[in-house]
Every structure is written in structure tokens, then in C-alpha cells.
Amino acid sequence: MCDLHDQHEHDHETATAGHPALSRRRVVQLLGAAGVTAAAMSADADPAMAAASESADTDGPYKAPEGLAEDSAAKRTALGWIASHADRITGLNEEIWELAELSLREWKSSLAQADFLKKAGFQVEFGTAGFPTAFTATYRHGSGGPAIGFSGEYDALPGLSQKKGVGHHDPLEYVHDPYAPTYGPGHGCGHSALGTAAAAAAAAVARAAKKHDMPVTVKFFGSTAEETLVGKTYAVSKGVYDGLDAFLDWHPSTANATGWGSTTAMTAVTFTFLGVAGHGGTPLGNKSALDAAVMMATMSEFLREENLAPSGRLHWVINNGGDIPNVTPEIAEISYYVREGSPARVQVLLDKVIAVAEAAAKASQTKVRHRITAACWNQLPSRSFAELLHDNMRQIGPPEFSGEAQELAKELQKSLGLPEKGLHTEIGELSPPNPVFMGGGSTDVADISWNVPTVSLGAALAPIGTKMHTWSTAACAAAAPGRAAVLAAASYLAATAVDLLTQPERLKAVKEEFAERTKGVEWKTALPEGYEPPMYEPPAWFLKRTGQKWPPSNITWPPGRVVSQEQFSSLGPELAPQK
Known part of the structure; x- marks a missing residue:
């Protein structure tokens, strides 16, 4: 998928x-x-993990009833x-x-x-x-x-x-x-x-x-x-x-x-980095959003040894990394799927991923924002x-x-x-099931x-x-x-x-x-408060066939624009000519 x-x-x-x-x-x-x-x-x-892993004890090897x-x-x-x-x-x-x-x-x-x-x-x-x-x-x-x-x-x-x-x-x-x-x-x-x-x-x-x-x-x-x-x-x-x-x-x-x-609980999150475009041949002062996304991807890989249990999964893709090499990318997006055995464990790992994004933005002098696109329980x-x-x-x-x-x-x-x-x-x-949950889809x-x-x-x-x-x-x-x-x-x-x-x-x-x-477990959506699901505007013929009107009441349409307002990076005072 x-x-x-x-x-x-x-x-x-x-x-x-x-x-x-x-x-x-x-x-x-x-x-x-x-x-x-x-x-x-x-x-x-x-x-959530206890309820999902709980099963009745059996005497001897399990035999499926007929x-x-x-x-x-x-x-x-x-x-x-x-x-x-x-x-x-x-x-x-x-x-x-x-x-x-x-x-x-x-x-x-x-x-x-x-x-x-x-x-x-x-x-x-x-x-x-x-x-x-x-x-x-x-x-x-x-x-x-x-x-x-x-x-x-x-x-x-x-x-x-x-x-x-x-x-x-x-x-x-x-x-x-x-x-x-x-x-x-x-x-x-x-x-x-x-x-x-x-x-x-x-x-x-x-x-x-x-x-x-x-x-x-x-x-x-x-x-x-x-x-x-x-x-x-x-x-x-x-x-x-x-x-x-x-x-x-x-x-x-x-x-x-x-x-x-x-199954694993999961949160899908997209990070948007905003920089300043400029000619690739004169790059000084430009701010590459793609550099930020690459730094984030690299740093997040270092989470695997000490912060990612076998029950967890962390995978990513750069959705938008620019269009042509001689234009410094002003906007870049990288999306992650953060998975763990329960919503609580997902949140712990997600917080670490967000911290990595903030560090990448600081190092690249770009701005970063993130949005949760999906979140589900185990x-x-x-x-x-x-x-x-x-x-x-x-x-x-x-x-x-x-x-x-x-x-x-x-x-x-x-x-x-x-x-x-x-x-x-x-x-x-x-x-x-195995007595210890080892992750998956x-x-x-x-x-x-x-x-x-x-x-x-x-x-x-x-x-x-x-x-x-x-x-x-x-x-x-x-x-x-x-x-x-x-x-x-x-x-x-x-x-x-x-x-x-x-x-x-x-x-x-x-x-x-x-x-x-479910005794003692209160389900509450893992989606953030105020969440608006992503949608595409349907073709007119589809709305007519299905008797719907656009937009539905649960989303803001048209959605807000994402536009960089960043400034070129300063290189410091001008150097005096050498004598």
C-alpha cells in the first residue's frame, strides 16, 4: 500500500x-x-497491550475445538x-x-x-x-x-x-x-x-x-x-x-x-520543512529544505539501536524533495509510519521522532511543522x-x-x-499467539x-x-x-x-x-483533537451520482496553503579586501 x-x-x-x-x-x-x-x-x-495479549490458560498443547x-x-x-x-x-x-x-x-x-x-x-x-x-x-x-x-x-x-x-x-x-x-x-x-x-x-x-x-x-x-x-x-x-x-x-x-x-498500533506523521530557494550555482545563503529532510532521515536511523524495540517499526519516505538540482528546494516533506504494540508505546517513539525533526530544522536553519495524518490502535x-x-x-x-x-x-x-x-x-x-508480541503490520x-x-x-x-x-x-x-x-x-x-x-x-x-x-480499558481515538481527515474534491459526476454536496461539514475547504516565508541565511559581516 x-x-x-x-x-x-x-x-x-x-x-x-x-x-x-x-x-x-x-x-x-x-x-x-x-x-x-x-x-x-x-x-x-x-x-491496551494486556487486553490484546490476554488469553485463557490451557492444560497442555492447545487444540482447536471442533x-x-x-x-x-x-x-x-x-x-x-x-x-x-x-x-x-x-x-x-x-x-x-x-x-x-x-x-x-x-x-x-x-x-x-x-x-x-x-x-x-x-x-x-x-x-x-x-x-x-x-x-x-x-x-x-x-x-x-x-x-x-x-x-x-x-x-x-x-x-x-x-x-x-x-x-x-x-x-x-x-x-x-x-x-x-x-x-x-x-x-x-x-x-x-x-x-x-x-x-x-x-x-x-x-x-x-x-x-x-x-x-x-x-x-x-x-x-x-x-x-x-x-x-x-x-x-x-x-x-x-x-x-x-x-x-x-x-x-x-x-x-x-x-x-x-x-497488530501494531500506528501513527502516520508528515514533517514539512520550509527554507529559501535559490540558484544551485550560487548557493550561499540559500536554505535547503531537502537538507533538513535528509538530516532527519539520517538521524532517525540512529534511533534503531537504543530506542526501537523488536515490537516497534519505523519507516519513512521523502514525499517531496524538490524538482530540479539547480533550484535549492524551498519546501520538502518526509513522512513516517511509527508503530508499536500499543498507542502509549507509539507516543513514546513518536516524541523521539519529533525531537529529531526539530534538531534537523535547527541544524539546517529551516522551519518545521508536522501533522498527524492517521493513527490507529493495536x-x-x-x-x-x-x-x-x-x-x-x-x-x-x-x-x-x-x-x-x-x-x-x-x-x-x-x-x-x-x-x-x-x-x-x-x-x-x-x-x-506468541506470548511476546514482536511487532508487524x-x-x-x-x-x-x-x-x-x-x-x-x-x-x-x-x-x-x-x-x-x-x-x-x-x-x-x-x-x-x-x-x-x-x-x-x-x-x-x-x-x-x-x-x-x-x-x-x-x-x-x-x-x-x-x-x-475490554474491562478497565477505555478506548479513545489516537487521532489528535481537532483532526481533519485528508480529502480530495470529487468530480461533479460522482457527487451527482451519490447525492452528496461538497465540501462536507467536517473539513475546512479549501485547505490552508503551506508557503515559506523564510529569509536568506546570513553569512556575517562582509569581509574586508585583503591588502
Whole structure:
């Protein structure tokens, strides 16, 4: 994703892959490596970490329970609906893949998903939390039933364009520039499949509820800008997800698995340095904002040894470093993703990064300002929810990958220098998370998880050994691997949701665990007070189609300009001529 986070937020392999039993000595070593003291592990010191890592004790090796997922006429109806609409579902995935629209600008992609749900009987309202491309689709049957939510995303990543089904790097869109050639956007995280499968699951549950007269409210949340972790965190703070009883989420992966591990909390911050432009041939007195950004990047790397625990992540990119070498850059921007195991630990690391920025500005004689663009919590897991989901995955089985899909996967692995193992063809074992959190990706679903019981799964869409946020994932997302993954993920989600309706005791257990885990923890958005989310002005045709007006009431438009007012640097008094 262009949100630059290291598999995100949704890296289910870290959270769900089985791991060997750890000895007491190894646990102590890991605790030391992670910089976790007894105080840090206590709920009083960091309740967010304690709640997310807490799990029931087990006698002996953990064994995932079976028999939680039950066959029912309603479940057969839901799964049958997905099977009978397979071409329509995979067609939606391919449509969104071809559009490949970036975060906050998913004009046609959001409409495609909304239209799909309208045809399934959902009422659709655009402009959720003020975001033009976010929407909420609702289906109600009867009264008094639970409210079940599904998570939909559809944004692509910049620079990851790739031809569908091609096993070597071959961008679909190549952008020629004699100085800076690049590639167009692409679904290198598979969100075309993510939103499609979730929408299909929501529609299937709605169909089952209607046919079997099950009271329920099904909600699908079309979320913008997951790749920048903006859409859901802000929407949660505005109460968009209030009133739900359960929330189901999935993400493309290299494995078929679920679990109850956590994710990293994260704050995204952009630093803007302001200097004075001037001719590169006469640089004396100029103030280079790019020098400041480079100094900041260099100094921040020195934080890694003494200030960055294994549970943390720190990565950056220079968004704006100037245009041409013979003009000293007057404005430069560098963006960081600061991750840690909890919001409190993120803040400690973020303060150090801000101090580095201030030092770089002082040394370069520039001015610096920073703005928080996104901030999310670590995810609150649910063991009981994961166990129910895993049992459904086990009963349904792995995605049905064709020979074509496996051949593509092996071609990609060969191209990337990886063992040619193809695609994952099993349901991963369910196992407890490692006792010490060692970091990973981030997700804006995390903030939802502290407000409603949430479960997540990964379904294999990319070859074993590869990663999300790559052109190789884009090659698979709408090709044979993606088609199989979409149908499998939709089935896992729909089957689990139906179990919550036909087995009220399962939903009760999920909600009781949620209440226990959140006891003593008060969720509060990690976004700063007065935060205004970033937005792009929609085209007129989109506003007309969706019945929206611009601008929404929650932002200032047009946004304030960032203009340097700095002065040339003094070199001191003029030197007297030598005699």
C-alpha cells in the first residue's frame, strides 16, 4: 500500500501461523529482546497491550475445538448463493482491479461495490463520516435480531501496476518520464478482492436471512483509504460502527488462516520543512529544505539501536524533495509510519521522532511543522470468534486453486528467486499467539475491534513466500488465484456470520469475551483533537451520482496553503579586501 506500512495491517501469517511451544527460558529471552519489563506487562502500565495479549490458560498443547460450526439450512442457502453467483462476484473483483483507484479517490470502485449490494436488496448511503467514497449499505429483516458488520475496502497502491496473470514484472501502466519513469497504481494488496468477497458474504447472509426468516441487520461498510489507515479510524471516532454485535474482516494473504493475535498500533506523521530557494550555482545563503529532510532521515536511523524495540517499526519516505538540482528546494516533506504494540508505546517513539525533526530544522536553519495524518490502535483479538471462524474454514476447505493458478504462482516465485511451492492449499492450524508480541503490520480495523467484537482471517491470494504490497500480488488478485480466493473468503465469512444467527450461544460467548477483555480499558481515538481527515474534491459526476454536496461539514475547504516565508541565511559581516 502507499500507506507504506509493512503488511498491514493485515499480516495474518504473523498472527496465525502455528509456532512451537516456547520454553520458560525462551520466553524470558523474548521479553528481554522486546524491551518488556514486568511493569510494562501489567494491565495498569499498558492496558491496551494486556487486553490484546490476554488469553485463557490451557492444560497442555492447545487444540482447536471442533463442532462449533454447524450445518444448517440457512448456511447452505448462503453458501449456495455465493456458488450460484460466482461469475458475478469474480467479475466485480476484476472490474475494481482494472480501475485501480488510489486512496480517497475510489470514485468508480466504490460505486461498483455499492451497485452490487443494491442489487442484493441493500439500502446504500454515501458519505460515511464525511468521506465521499465511503458508504454504508444496510439490509434489515425482521426486528430484534443482531447487527452483523462486514468490512469492505477497494483502494489500490501507487507504483504497483502489473498485467493480470503475468508471471514476471510487466507493468500494465508504464508512465514515461525521461527523468523519473514510474508505474501506475495497482492492487498490490488485493483490496479489489477484499471488498468484493466481503460484499458477497454480506449479500449471501441477507439472502439466507430472508429465506429462513432470521431477524438480522446486515451492514457493509465500504471504507476508503485503508492503505493510508485513514478511513476507519476517523469513522470509528464519529460513531459509525456503534450498535453492532459482531464485525467480520478478512485480508488477502499467502496462507489460509485465522487467529487471535494482535497488530501494531500506528501513527502516520508528515514533517514539512520550509527554507529559501535559490540558484544551485550560487548557493550561499540559500536554505535547503531537502537538507533538513535528509538530516532527519539520517538521524532517525540512529534511533534503531537504543530506542526501537523488536515490537516497534519505523519507516519513512521523502514525499517531496524538490524538482530540479539547480533550484535549492524551498519546501520538502518526509513522512513516517511509527508503530508499536500499543498507542502509549507509539507516543513514546513518536516524541523521539519529533525531537529529531526539530534538531534537523535547527541544524539546517529551516522551519518545521508536522501533522498527524492517521493513527490507529493495536487490534483487540477474540479467541472465541477465531475458533468459530477456524472451524468453518476447516469444514469448507481451502480455496479451489486450478492448475492455471498454481502455474502462475510458481512462475512468480521463480521470477522473484523464491522456492517454487505454488499457493497454500491447506487451512492453517489454529494456535495461540506468541506470548511476546514482536511487532508487524497495522490496520484501521483495529479501532473497530475495541468497540465491537471483531474477527479477521487471511485467505491465500498470493504465492507462498511472497508479500503484500508487491506487483506479484497485483498479478494474482484478479487472475486465477484471486478468483479462487474471493469465493473462499466470501464463504468463510458468510458461514461464520450465519452461525452467529442460528447459534445465539456463539454470539453470546463472543460478546462475553469482548466484555471481559475490554474491562478497565477505555478506548479513545489516537487521532489528535481537532483532526481533519485528508480529502480530495470529487468530480461533479460522482457527487451527482451519490447525492452528496461538497465540501462536507467536517473539513475546512479549501485547505490552508503551506508557503515559506523564510529569509536568506546570513553569512556575517562582509569581509574586508585583503591588502
